Amino acid sequence: MLHSNLLRLVARGGPKRWMSTTTKLTSVEVNDKTGIATLTLNRPPVNSQNVQLLVDLQSSIGEIESNKSRGLILTSACSNVFSAGLDILEMYNTDEERLRTIWTELQNAWIALYGSSLPTAAAINGHAPAGGCLLATACEYRVMLPKRLIGLNETQLGIIAPKWLMSGFLNVLPQRVAERALTQGRLFTTEEALAEGLVDEIANTKEEALEKCAAFIGSFTKVNPLARSLTKLQFRAENIKEFEKIRKKDVEDFVALASRPEVQKGMGIYLENLKKKSKK
Numbered sequence: 001m002l003h004s005n006l007l008r009l010v011a012r013g014g015p016k017r018w019m020s021t022t023t024k025l026t027s028v029e030v031n032d033k034t035g036i037a038t039l040t041l042n043r044p045p046v047n048s049q050n051v052q053l054l055v056d057l058q059s060s061i062g063e064i065e066s067n068k069s070r071g072l073i074l075t076s077a078c079s080n081v082f083s084a085g086l087d088i089l090e091m092y093n094t095d096e097e098r099l100r101t102i103w104t105e106l107q108n109a110w111i112a113l114y115g116s117s118l119p120t121a122a123a124i125n126g127h128a129p130a131g132g133c134l135l136a137t138a139c140e141y142r143v144m145l146p147k148r149l150i151g152l153n154e155t156q157l158g159i160i161a162p163k164w165l166m167s168g169f170l171n172v173l174p175q176r177v178a179e180r181a182l183t184q185g186r187l188f189t190t191e192e193a194l195a196e197g198l199v200d201e202i203a204n205t206k207e208e209a210l211e212k213c214a215a216f217i218g219s220f221t222k223v224n225p226l227a228r229s230l231t232k233l234q235f236r237a238e239n240i241k242e243f244e245k246i247r248k249k250d251v252e253d254f255v256a257l258a259s260r261p262e263v264q265k266g267m268g269i270y271l272e273n274l275k276k277k278s279k280k
């Protein structure tokens with residue numbers, strides 16, 4: 001009781017310490033009382049994942065791990081979007097080297113989060129399609145605001161999510177639900193996501209989501225951290241091993257797919273539609 005009250009007080013603006021950070025598109029704030037770090041994605045308007053954001057994310061995860069924080073909460077500074085996934089503008093009309101860098105940094109960011117030994121939770125304070133869902137499902141716990149969307153919608157875009165990218169999704173959903181959702185490219189509403197187990201709790205505000213994430217991380221207070229992290233990593237080891245085997249080929253597959261003229265054309269149309277929609 002005392003512990004959860006303390007977490008609530010602290011999440012509402014108790015003593016906080018800003019860590020020195022050299023990154024710009026992510027920020028890290030460690031709560032002095034709980035030792036929990038909040039990592040915020042800050043690339044308005046939708047936290048689309050360009051190379052810089054992915055590199056900054058890795059650097060912030062590294063910073064949190066080396067500062068021995070008790071856990072990591074991932075959230076967004078954007079008011080209605082957790083992350084819109086990969087920055088399509090960056091993938092459009094570019095060269096192979098850039099595509100190689102984008103995919104390599106997405107892989108690096110995913111493995112840094114998925115393989116982190118710390119307790120991790122996502123306070124999903126907005127929509128989380130595609131790469132946004134990837135980051136959320138790399139965490140161990142998800143709390144989401146009502147009436148937002150989350151899922152891997154790749155097939156809706158005519159593209160295929162590789163196996164590693166589905167790992168987190170497959171960790172939390174029954175195989176049958178995951179297969180159907182992935183083949184349909186389904187985006188779940190928050191309420192549907194809760195019913196299926198894709199998210200763990202709903203919160204009405206970002207502050208409440210942060211509190212609930214902190215309470216999840218607080219649930220490990222009495223567990224030996226080494227035993228906890230080794231147990232977590234045992235659950236994830238098979239996926240990580242499979243990923244390591246194919247990661248180089250996966251980059252080349254992505255570059256070949258994303259540079260195909262018909263895929264580039266599709267991206268152009270998709271971007272145009274996004275822009276038309278946002279002007280309405």
Ligand SMILES: CCCCCCCCCC/C=C\CC(=O)SCCNC(=O)CCNC(=O)[C@H](O)C(C)(C)COP(=O)(O)OP(=O)(O)OC[C@H]1O[C@@H](n2cnc3c(N)ncnc32)[C@H](O)[C@@H]1OP(=O)(O)O
Pocket residue numbers: 045046048080081083084085086087088089091127129130131132153154157159160161162165254257258263266267270271274275276277278279
């Ligand atoms: C697409 C082909 C890729 C082919 C490559 C092969 C890849 C294989 C494996 C794929 C793995 C991961 C893929 C991805 O992550 S692809 C990204 C998929 N993301 C989406 O489909 C989400 C698109 N965005 C939205 O649906 C909505 O923006 C939103 C997130 C629901 C938010 O809605 P909103 O109303 O709050 O904001 P909106 O007005 O739509 O957008 C504001 C501006 O942001 C621009 N924008 C949105 N999303 C992206 C994006 N992903 N990349 C770049 N830019 C984006 C949007 O165009 C608006 O711009 P502007 O203000 O008009 O200039």
